[in-house]
Amino acid sequence: xxxxxxxGDELRRLRGERRGAEVAAVLGWSESKxxxxxxxxxxISEADLERLLRLYACTQGEQSRLRELARRGRxxxxxxxxxxSVAEPYGEYVAFEAEAVAICEWEAQVVPxxxxxxxxxxxxxxxxxxxxxxxxxxxxxxxxxxxxxxLTRDPxxxxxxxxxxxxxxxxVGGRDVLRRQVQRLHDASQRPGVELHVLPFAAGAHxxxxxTFVIFEFGDSERAPVVHSEDLxxxxxxTKHSDVRVYREAFADLRRRxxxxxxxxxxxxxxxxxxx
Numbered sequence: 001x002x003x004x005x006x007x008g009d010e011l012r013r014l015r016g017e018r019r020g021a022e023v024a025a026v027l028g029w030s031e032s033k034x035x036x037x038x039x040x041x042x043x044i045s046e047a048d049l050e051r052l053l054r055l056y057a058c059t060q061g062e063q064s065r066l067r068e069l070a071r072r073g074r075x076x077x078x079x080x081x082x083x084x085s086v087a088e089p090y091g092e093y094v095a096f097e098a099e100a101v102a103i104c105e106w107e108a109q110v111v112p113x114x115x116x117x118x119x120x121x122x123x124x125x126x127x128x129x130x131x132x133x134x135x136x137x138x139x140x141x142x143x144x145x146x147x148x149x150x151l152t153r154d155p156x157x158x159x160x161x162x163x164x165x166x167x168x169x170x171x172v173g174g175r176d177v178l179r180r181q182v183q184r185l186h187d188a189s190q191r192p193g194v195e196l197h198v199l200p201f202a203a204g205a206h207x208x209x210x211x212t213f214v215i216f217e218f219g220d221s222e223r224a225p226v227v228h229s230e231d232l233x234x235x236x237x238x239t240k241h242s243d244v245r246v247y248r249e250a251f252a253d254l255r256r257r258x259x260x261x262x263x264x265x266x267x268x269x270x271x272x273x274x275x276x
Contacts, residue, residue, distance in 0.1 A: 002095030003072035005040040006223070009239075010066060012038045014056040027051055043073050082146075085139035092237060094143075096226050098150055101219035102158040104251050108212050110167055111181055113144050114151060114159065115188050115196075120181040121145065123173030151191070160195040162254040168198065168271045179275035186268045189261070197258035198267055206257055207250040215247055 015023055015038075024031040027048075036042040044052075049070050053063050083091065097103065097114075105112050110124055122141045126134075150157060168185075171178045189196040199206070213229040227238040227247045238244065259267060 002092050002099065003069045004043055005092060007044070007066060007069040007073055008038045008040040010062075010069070011052060011056075014052075014058065014062070023055065026055060044070055046070070082139055082143040085136045086143065093228055093235070094147060096216040096228070096237075097147060097214075099218060100157050100216040102160070102215075102217035104160045104215040104217075106162045106208055106213055106251060106254050107167060108164045108208070110170065110172060111163065111185060112161055114148055115161070115185060116144065117177070117181050117184050118145055119177050120173055120184075123177060151194070156193045158193055158195070160197075160255070162197045162199055162251070162258050165198050165200050165267075168268065175275060179272060182268060182272040182275060186265065186272060189265045189268060195261060196264055196268075197255060197261065198264045199254060199258045200267075203257040207253040213247055213250075215244070215251060 020034050020038075021031045024034045027034075033042075037044050037048075049066065053066065058066065103114075105114075110116075111120060113121065116124070118141065121144045122137065125140045125144070126137045128137075128140075151159065163185075168182060169178075172181070185196065188194050211229055213227055216226045216228070218225070224239055224241065225244050225248075227244055229236050229238065229247075238247070258264070
């Protein structure tokens with residue numbers, strides 16, 4: 001879904017000031033067909049893409065990039081078996097996460113999904129406002145665990161997490177579940193490519209009060225970073241350059257205020273010991 005969305009954005013950019021009805025008429029399409037492609041509500045066939053590339057007089061570089069996006073958009077995604085249990089925007093989130101070369105995450109309430117234990121994840125998911133079906137809870141928990149394989153791919157993404165100290169004390173799932181989760185955090189803090197910081201209570205007010213978010217970076221000058229900000233109904237994806245800049249600055253502020261990596265590891269160890 002992420003590749004299809006990116007392809008639609010690129011095709012809309014290439015259309016420029018031309019009206020959708022005008023382009024559709026030239027191609028013999030309905031205007032709604034063009035709109036569905038540009039808004040990623042449907043994919044595009046190879047033949048239809050080639051017609052658009054010719055109409056827009058794309059450069060060789062643009063053609064190669066758009067063909068690759070179309071190919072990725074048609075591919076069966078690995079999380080397809082879980083698709084019935086989650087809303088479509090979550091599929092986009094998983095796609096960005098799987099393709100990112102760097103992930104920067106601020107979490108104010110709970111441990112981030114990529115670092116959760118199975119039992120902790122289940123406890124978080126089952127209190128979701130839209131969930132009343134145990135089978136769906138199990139499916140979403142399984143998907144969250146499967147997502148963690150991104151950290152063992154070759155090469156793995158760089159993961160930088162700033163976690164509020166309160167998450168180390170909130171007994172999600174009970175005290176024993178939290179104790180095992182804190183141990184998992186301590187183990188994760190020693191993994192190559194993982195940079196974990198705790199924002200202590202003493203840090204006071206900061207630039208991201210009242211919000212949690214993730215920044216995905218793709219290591220490609222032609223592919224802009226994406227921000228996902230969380231809310232009760234799934235969150236919002238942001239790609240506008242000025243919006244992304246605000247979130248980057250907020251994350252930099254959080255990182256400055258947070259404990260260094262070594263002190264974070266020591267705090268996590270002390271917290272885990274206190275839960276025994």
